[in-house]
Amino acid sequence: MTNPTAAMLVIGDEILSGRTRDSNSHHLAGELTRHGIRLMEIRMVADEEADIVAALNALRDRWDHVFTSGGIGPTHDDITADAVARAFGVSIDVREDARALLAAHYQRSGQELNAARLRMARIPEGAALIDNPVSVAPGFTIGNVHVMAGVPNVFQAMVASVLPKLTGGAPLLSQSLSVLxxxxxxxxxxxxxxxxxxxxxxxxxxxxxxxxxxxxLVIRGTDPVQLEAAMKKLTALFGETA
Amino acid sequence: MTNPTAAMLVIGDEILSGRTRDSNSHHLAGELTRHGIRLMEIRMVADEEADIVAALNALRDRWDHVFTSGGIGPTHDDITADAVARAFGVSIDVREDARALLAAHYQRSGQELNAARLRMARIPEGAALIDNPVSVAPGFTIGNVHVMAGVPNVFQAMVASVLPKLTGGAPLLSQSLSVLxxxxxxxxxxxxxxxxxxxxxxxxxxxxxxxxxxxxLVIRGTDPVQLEAAMKKLTALFGETA
Known part of the structure; x- marks a missing residue:
């Protein structure tokens, strides 16, 4: 199959401690499959810069796309943007377009754009912003890496912003037969x-x-004619659905 | 913290395609935390021998324990046991004690121990069997790697068989405060x-x-006195629970 490939990197101590159950990788897996991009690997690491950098560099070297979730909020344990900048060897600072988005948002809601919130406008040099229709603070794409929030509804909105811009392949089709x-x-x-x-x-x-x-019994592939033929043989072999 | 460390390796195309949502890593995360073992990293890879071997070797070199789930059933896509043998550079074959377990099980249930089912008795040289009280076909431990089934109730039973044998550390405690x-x-x-x-x-x-x-707001640690003191300050800072 010549479909583009992807990996997912989930960042956050709360997943590894068992406090939070990750749902973003399952959501992304389904969306990528529909879009004809093959998800090849998922990694989940702690909020440790060296670990994030190492995982990111291994994944972006090997696969066509890398999607990350988590660690781009305003608190001290949100270190993903800095780790991404380090991995790419570029500088990172508050960027004017991101700052303007946040300033307008907090003005509308009557809240202060304090130093902590301003951290969410720190964007690695050369990145393009990813739209966040839910809570404004943007994600970003740099090289083949798409950096998104960990909060599931924000993550899902960002995936919806990014995916239409990526070249997919033939959709990955599947058919299944259940037997007793x-x-x-x-x-x-x-x-x-x-x-x-x-x-x-x-x-x-x-x-x-x-x-x-x-x-x-599940058969997956991109060629609907082959898939149909194999399913016919499968049904002949093992009979009707349970 | 000097608690032992661990990693999890989830094996299976069905996770990456989005067909199945992994629940084993979340279960293991909670069990390890209770047992005082720190889960440091999770990886999920496809049913590809080279990928399983590479991930396994990276994880077992770095962390005290590695737990795998998936790929030890009777079908052609169950290649975990062979990949583990390859990673350790040892031979693998049907082992008499594992074969005897399966033979007794299938005799009781009036089913045939055919060639496919006999694959589940293939155990890498030098491994110790992990008890499977649910469906008999065993997992195994080799070196610091614990190889378990992907079906959640079997995985959970195998975790319960293995964990009491491992040295844990001080339990990882946590307290949290919710604020609006x-x-x-x-x-x-x-x-x-x-x-x-x-x-x-x-x-x-x-x-x-x-x-x-x-x-x-969540505080985690192994020292209950420190944890208590920090929680007191946290509550003083941000007031009562939402």
């Missing part, structure tokens, strides 16, 4: 079918439903 | 408090509740 048999029973025939269609990806996922054990 | 103010308003005082207690970790997490905006 264990994985061990269908494995041989399923493996043979996978070997027959090397350009498709075949996966099996056990489930339990009302006390019964079964397996979801 | 934005992060930008509390950032300055909160940062000063963080600087006063370098051994504690202070984090702030914005929330929306019934249309109101607020911030959860």
């Amino acid at each position: 048999r264990g994985e061990g029973e269908i494995a041989e025939g399923f493996a043979a079918l996978a070997a027959e269609y090397p350009e498709l990806s075949l996966g099996s996922y056990p489930f339990q439903r009302n006390g019964a054990y079964g397996t979801s | 103010r934005g992060e930008g308003e509390i950032a300055e005082g909160f940062a000063a408090l963080a600087a006063e207690y370098p051994e504690l970790s202070l984090g702030s997490y914005p929330f929306q509740r019934n249309g109101a905006y607020g911030t959860s």
Whole structure:
């Protein structure tokens, strides 16, 4: 498959301590799949600059796009923008267009644009702002890295701002068949079918439903004709849906 | 803090495509925190042997423990055990004790221990089995790597089998205060408090509740006396709970 590739970097101690359950990577995974971009890797790291820099450089070297979430708020533990600047070897400072966005927003809401809030206008040199229709403070894109907020509704709005600007590939299609048999029973025939269609990806996922054990058989690929043909053979092999 | 460290490696195309939402890393994060082991990093990779091997070697070199989930079932896309053997440079084959467990299980349930199911008895040389009270097919520990199933109830049972055997540290305690103010308003005082207690970790997490905006202020650490003192100052600074 020649679809563009991507990685996700989730930043924040609260994910690793178990306090917060990350939902952004699952949202991004679905959006990228619909857009024809293959998500290849997800990493989650703590609020430590060296760790963020190392992960970011490994991911942006290897994949076409990197999406980050978290660490761009106003508090002392929000260090993502500085870490990104460090990773790219560029300077970072309060930028006028970002400052103006925040100033207008806090004026409208009768709040003060204090030093802490002004930190959210710190943008690495050469970056383009990502629109934040929810709470104004922008994300930014630098090189192939898209830096977004951790708060889920803000993250989702920023993904919606960024994705239409990226070149996708043929949509990644999938079809599935659920059977009331264990994985061990269908494995041989399923493996043979996978070997027959090397350009498709075949996966099996056990489930339990009302006390019964079964397996979801999923075929993914970009060629609808191949997908249809493989699904026909799969259904012939393992019968009707559970 | 001198608590032992850990990383998690989630293996499976279905996570990256957005079909399945990973819940194992969040479960593990909470269990490790209670056990006094610090989860430092999470990675999620596809069912590709080279990617699994590279991630595994990076993580086991750096952290005290690595926990993996996924890819130890009977189908062709279950390649975790082979990847682990490759990472450690050891051989892998069907092992008699694992085979005996499966044979007894399938005999009881009147099913055949066919070639696909027998794959689940392939164990890298030198590994110790991890008990699976849910569905019998074992996980295994080799070196500092604990290899477990991806199905959540099986993963959880295996974590419960493994954790009591590992040396934990002082429990990681946390206390939090919710205030009906934005992060930008509390950032300055909160940062000063963080600087006063370098051994504690202070984090702030914005929330929306019934249309109101607020911030959860969380203090984490292993020393209950310090934690108590910092919480007292935090409450004095920002008042009562929202």
